[in-house]
Amino acid sequence: MKVDYTIAIAGPPNVGKSTLFNRLTGGEAHVANWPGVTLERKEGVLRHHDKLLKVVDLPGTYSLSANDLGELIAREFLVNERPDAVIVVVDATSLDRTLYLAIMLLEMYPKAVLALNMADAAEKRGIHVDLEGLEKRLGVPVVMISALKGVGVGSLLDRVLEVAEGSVGREEPLKVDYDGLEPYIAMLEDLLGDIPEKLGYPSRWLAVRLLEGDEHILDKVNELDSSLAHSINELIEKAKKELNISPDLLAIQSRYELIDQLVARYVTRVKLARPSLSEALDKALLNPLAGPLLATALILSTFFIIFTLNTGFPLNLLFDLLGMESIASAIEENSLSGLLGRLFESLSEQVKEGLLSSGSEEWLALLVSDGIIGSLGTLISFVPLLFFAYVIMGAFEDSGLFARAAVVYDRLFRKFGLSGRAFFPAVLGMGCNVASIISTRAMDDDRERVVTAMASPLIPCQARLVVLLALAASAFEDPLMQASLAVGIYLLSFIMFLIVSDLLNRFVFKIRIAPDLLMELPPYHRPSLRVIWWYARSNTEHFLRKAGWIIMALGISTWFLLNFNFNGYVGDNVTASFAASLGKALVPITSMIGLNDWKFALGFEVGFIAKEGLVVTFSNLAGVADPVKALRILGLTPLKALSMALAMNFYVPCLATVAALITELRRLKYVLITVGYQMILAFVLAAGVYWAGVMLGFA
C-alpha cells in the first residue's frame, strides 16, 4: 500500500481536532509515542478520490513557540517531515482566539488548509464567516466543517488534495506586519544569510523567532554557525533597547492585531446570544463551596453506575440492605466481571478436560488451561474495567466538566503541592490505576505529572473494590457495616493520595510549590457518544498492545511458581510449590499484621498479578467457590479482615499498574520508590490498626 500524501492535523486544544482526526480515519488509528517522549502520536490512513492519505495528528497547542514539548514536536514535524498539506483546525465560534495558532503555522508552513470547525454551533449563534474573503486574504483554502456531524469533511478533503497536488495555496509563508520589529527582522535576515535554508525554516520566520527569544532556534543556529552568536545577540539587545517594548510582546500583539482585522472584516454576527444554561452551570460548578461538592457528587454517581455494571456494587448491597438477597446476587452474577469470570472458568475447564482426555500430561494441560487461559482471563477481565474508566474520562473531558473540576479542586490540592490538574487522574484511579497513570500525560508540569502518577496507585481501583467487598462481607453480617468499611477505605485512600503527593514533593523532588494553573474552560456541551467510543476504544487497545504481553508473561510465570518446585511439577500439592515456600518465608512479616498463615501471604503474592487474584487464591485454597465463605474458613476475624483490607488496598500496585509506571515514567528509580513506599504504607497502616485492635480487646 503506497501512501500518496502525508497530511498533518494541527490545532489548539478544545477545537475538535481529535474528533476530526477520528472522523477522517474512522477511529482506526495507530497510536505510538513521539520519539523519546510519552506524548501520543496518532496516525491513520484514509482514501479520498483514489488517493491514499496518511493522516498524522499533531499535539494540540496554543502556539508553535516551543514553550512546551507539544509545541516543539508540532513545529519540528512540519520542518522535518514536510507534510504535503496541513489541516489547521480552529473553532468557528471563537476565531478571535483560535486563529492565533493558524497564523503562526501559516507564517512557517504555507501548504495548509484552514478548517473552521463547529459550523453548526457557529450557525446557531448567528456567526457568519466570509469564507471567500478570508481565503483570498490568507491565500489558503478555508472550509467550514462540523467534525462531529461529518459536515463539510468531503470538501475539506477535496481542498486538501488540491493543496497537496500544488494546484492551489500559497508558495510562500504568510507575512504578518510586525510594525516596529520590521527593520530588525530585515537586518537579522541579512545577517543569517543561507542559515535558515540549511535548517529548513523560512528565513523571515527564523528572524522573528530569534527576536522573540526562542532559545531552541538560537541553539540550532549556533550549532550550525557559532560565529554569528555575538552579532545576533547584539541585534536582539539593540531591538529591545530601541523599541522600548519586549520584541516577543510586540510580535504576539502584531499577530493578534492581524486576527482582529481578519475577524472585523470577514466575520459578522447576526445576533448576540450567549448560552445561559452554560452560565448557570458555571455559577454552581465554580462556586467555591458548592462546586467541589457538585463535581464530586456527579463523578461519584457516574462511578456507581460503572461499578454496578462491572462488579454489581453498590447496587447489590442496596438490595441486600432492603432484604432482597436474590436480586442482589443476580446483579452480582450478571455484572461484567461476574460474567467474564464464569466464561473463562468454563473455557479453562473445557480445555483442561479436552487436553487430559487426549492424553496430554497433567502439567501441560494445566499450563494451558490455568496458566495461559487463566492469564488471558485476567487480561480480558481487565478490559471492561479499563474501558469504562475511559468512558468516564472521555465523557467528562468532552463535556467540559473536567476543566471545571480541576479549577474547584485547585485550592485544596495546592496545599499538597499539586494543582487542580491532579484531580482528574486521582478520580480516574477509581476506575483503573493504569488509566489514571496514562492520563497524567495531559499535565504540562513535569514534576507534577510524575508525582501524580506515583501517588495515584493509592486510589482503590475496581479490582481492589472486588476484594474489599469480599473482605467486608466476611467480616460483617450487617450490610451497613460492610458499606462503611468500603467507604472508609476510599476516604482514607484519597487522604493518603494527598499526603503522599506532599511527601514526594518535599523529599523526592524538594519542591513544595504547586505549579500554577492556567487552563481554558471549554464551553459545555453534551458529550458525544461517538467521541467517547473513539476515545475509550483507542486507549484500551493502546494499553492492551503495550502492557498485554507483560501481564501474560508475568501471569504465566506466577503459574509456574504456584505449580512447580525444584523437583518439577507439584500437582495438587500447592503447599510444596515455590510460591508456598515464598509464602512461608513471608509469614513472619504478615504475622505482624495479624495474618499468621502462609495462605494469606500467598494471596498477596497472587494479588500482585491483579488484585482480584487475592480472593481467587483464597477460594482455591479453601476449596469453595464463594470467596466470602473461603475467607471465613481460613479463619479471618473482623479485625484481621480490616488489617487485610488495608494491606491489600495499599500494597504494591498490580502488575498492569507497574507496567504502566515503567512505560510512562521511564525512570526505574521512580517505579522503585512507588513500589517501596506502598509496601511500607500498607504494612504500617495494617500493623497499626491490628495491634490497636488487639490492645482494645477486639482480637
Add this chain to the structure above:
Amino acid sequence: MRIAVLSGVPAGSKAKVISITAGKGKVRRLMEMGILPGEILEVISNSVGPVIVRVRGSMVAIGRGMASNILVEVIGNESRLHHSDSGTS
C-alpha cells in the same frame, strides 16, 4: 480608573491588562492565550481558587499566584468596586 492586580478584581468587573511579571515561559503562554497588555478581560469568578476570566470570547482559569502577577486597570463596575476595594487594597 484604578490599578490593581487581577486577583484583586471582583467578579463582574472588566479589566485591561497593563503588564505581566512572571517567568518568561509563563508570560509567553499567557500572552499566546490572549492575555496580553492592552487586552480587556471580563472577570467571571474570583473568590478563593483560580480567577476565571473571559478573554476573546473564551473562559480561562488563571491560578491565584499567576493572577497576582498580572497588573490591570479596572474599567468596569465601578460601584461594586468601591465596596470591595476598601477591604482588599
